[in-house]
Amino acid sequence: MKEAAVADVEHTIGMLLGTEDDWPRAYEALLRRVGLVTGPDGKTHRANAVRVTIEPFNLRDKPRHDLVIDRLAYWYYHPREWLKKIALMDDVYLLNSPFTFQxxxxxxxxxxxxxxxxxIPETVLVPFKNPLENSRWAYTAARYNRPFDLEATAAAIGYPLWMKPYDGGAWVGVSKIRNEIELHAAYDASGERLMHLQASIxxxxxxxxxxxxxxxxxxxxxxxxxxxxxxxxxxxxxxxxxxxxxxxxxxxxxxxxxxxxxxxxxxxxxxxxxxxxxxxxACPDVALTSLHYYFPWAMTALLRWTVFCVVTGRKPxxxxxxxxxxxxxxxxxxxxxxxxxxxxxxxxxxxEVDRYQEFCAKHLGNLDDIVYDWVTSEEFRSLLRETVRAMYPVHEHEKFLAHFGGLIDAWIRDQDR
The missing domain is CATH 3.30.470 (D-amino Acid Aminotransferase; Chain A, domain 1)
Structure with a gap:
């Protein structure tokens, strides 16, 4: 086997992941194919992807990562605190900032x-429907919570409207409200979740x-x-x-x-x-079986941006x-x-749009070809098959392999080659 050329500078890109495996495998495969990149400094650079593990960390530990792609810390607090530590103490570049989770x-x-x-549509935040599990709730609520008219609040916004969690995601707890009956049913079901009422467009x-x-x-x-x-x-x-x-x-x-x-x-x-x-x-959808036709673009953009950041030494x-x-x-x-x-x-x-575009044109000009060659390879088709088999029941495998395979074929045809 031919040995890989030695880079002047090696960079480690960490991936902090939850359940997803399709796009991380794609990113890892493409990053290997990119290989050496000659940077504006005249040195050759290689970026290597590693999956971040979760374990005790000393606040004085030095991370090996130059950049971390975070897909986990929005709900998992231990890695969130690790991200804060490596950002504050070690200048590791993060996608995304753990300091603006609000x-x-x-x-x-x-x-x-x-x-x-x-x-932005007219939006009102309403109090919790049910008391919180907090020993101070009863006293505070009795002294400071003012009674309010839910129906009048909704009427001021106008029907139809939406009730949606203030911190929600994945459409969980979202309801379209057309009348007072639906309003009360949705509010009663909200429990201890804080909810917005928002005008419908x-x-x-x-x-x-x-x-x-x-x-x-x-x-x-x-x-x-x-x-x-x-x-x-x-x-x-x-x-x-x-x-x-x-x-x-x-x-x-x-x-x-x-x-x-x-x-x-x-x-x-x-x-x-x-x-x-x-x-x-915090964790935008980039699944192969969701994006399908647009998946190669997403992987190309993620490669371009992460390589640009580590090779140019972009500061967080x-x-x-x-x-x-x-x-x-x-x-x-x-x-x-x-x-x-x-x-x-x-x-x-x-x-740094101008600097980024110049870098991509000069130092990653072959990336589109690399992605095209990979998407048309057996390695990609194998990833697609394994992803479909993991996502869907056996009796639907053939249907979805044809569905996603057809969309990927459409992307291939649309490339100017």
């Missing part, structure tokens, strides 16, 4: 984007989900009423140029504002009006510098479009 609780993100003037033309990785964004037509394998519809012209650009700008703005670099946003588009409804996801920025964004929001001489343009410039500056 943005994942939809409430903080709603507040921030309202402050910036985005077209009726008569929208399209539901768009945008996946952003670093400075790259893919806007996809999303059908939430479909099963997961059919939610992303392959359609390259479902938005006008102006609406598409606004969706991209909002996605980049959210990510730069909260220092999130691996995130998805959801927007409802009615005509050319873009209404963000969910734009903070834990400070969010919100005052720069608020200065734009508070400038009453600017119209909405002008504010979006100013936000886009701040976001592009944060992501």
């Amino acid at each position: 943005s994942m609780e939809k409430h903080a993100a709603y507040c921030a984007m309202l402050r910036l003037g985005l077209k 009726e008569g929208y033309d399209v539901f768009a989900r945008s996946l952003s990785i670093g400075p790259e964004t893919m806007v996809m037509k999303f059908r939430p009423d479909q099963p997961m394998h059919a939610r992303y519809e392959v359609d390259h012209n479902f938005l006008s140029a102006s609406a598409g650009d606004e969706v991209v700008t909002i996605s980049r703005l959210v990510n730069a504002f909260f220092r999130w670099e691996f995130n998805s946003c959801e927007t409802l588009v009615r005509g050319d009006e873009v209404h963000p409804i969910d734009y903070a996801n 920025r834990l400070d969010t510098d919100t005052s720069r964004y608020f200065a734009i929001a508070d400038d009453h001489s600017l119209g909405y479009a002008e504010k979006l343009a100013a936000y886009r410039k701040l976001a592009d500056d944060y992501f």
Whole structure:
């Protein structure tokens, strides 16, 4: 076997994972195929992917990682504290920042984007339906909780509306409310979960989900009423140029504002009006069986951004510098479009878009070919077969292998080769 060339600089990219195995295998395989990269410093660099294990750590331990892709710490606190330690003490680059998890609780993100003037639907946070398991609850509630009229609160927003957890994800606990009976049923079922009531954007033309990785964004037509394998519809012209650009700008703005670099946003588009409804996801969907046609793009973007970060020595920025964004929001001489343009410039500056594009063109110019060769290889088809067999019952294997295989074949045909 031919020995791999020795790099001047070796980088370790950690993957902090939960149950997923499909995209990590894809990322690992592609990173091996990338091999040596000559950086702007003239040295050769190699990035190696490792899966992070969870174990006791001394706060003075030195990590071996240059960058960590986090898919776990939004619910698992031990690795979250490890991420905070390696960010604060060791300057390890993180996708994503563990210091802005409040943005994942939809409430903080709603507040921030309202402050910036985005077209967020009318939203009200209502108190818990049931008492919390806390010895201080009864006294505090009796003294300070004011009675409120749930029906009047909903009526002020207007029907139909949505009830959704303030910190929710994966559509858990989300209900469409059309009348007072549904309102009370959903609120009674909410228990100890804090809930938002949010106005519904009726008569929208399209539901768009945008996946952003670093400075790259893919806007996809999303059908939430479909099963997961059919939610992303392959359609390259479902938005006008102006609406598409606004969706991209909002996605980049959210990510730069909260220092999130691996995130998805959801927007409802009615005509050319873009209404963000969910734009903070600690663990955005990048599964092969969800993204299918768009999966090769996601892996390419993730490779480009992570390699760029480690090879160029991009420094993590834990400070969010919100005052720069608020200065734009508070400038009453600017119209909405002008504010979006100013936000886009701040976001592009944060992501070093020009430097990134120059790096990719000069040092990763062969990456598209590498990804194409891999997607057309038996190694990829084997991954697809194993993923389908792990995801679906035996009697559905043939159906879904044909379904996803056809979508991947469509991606192959659409490449300019």
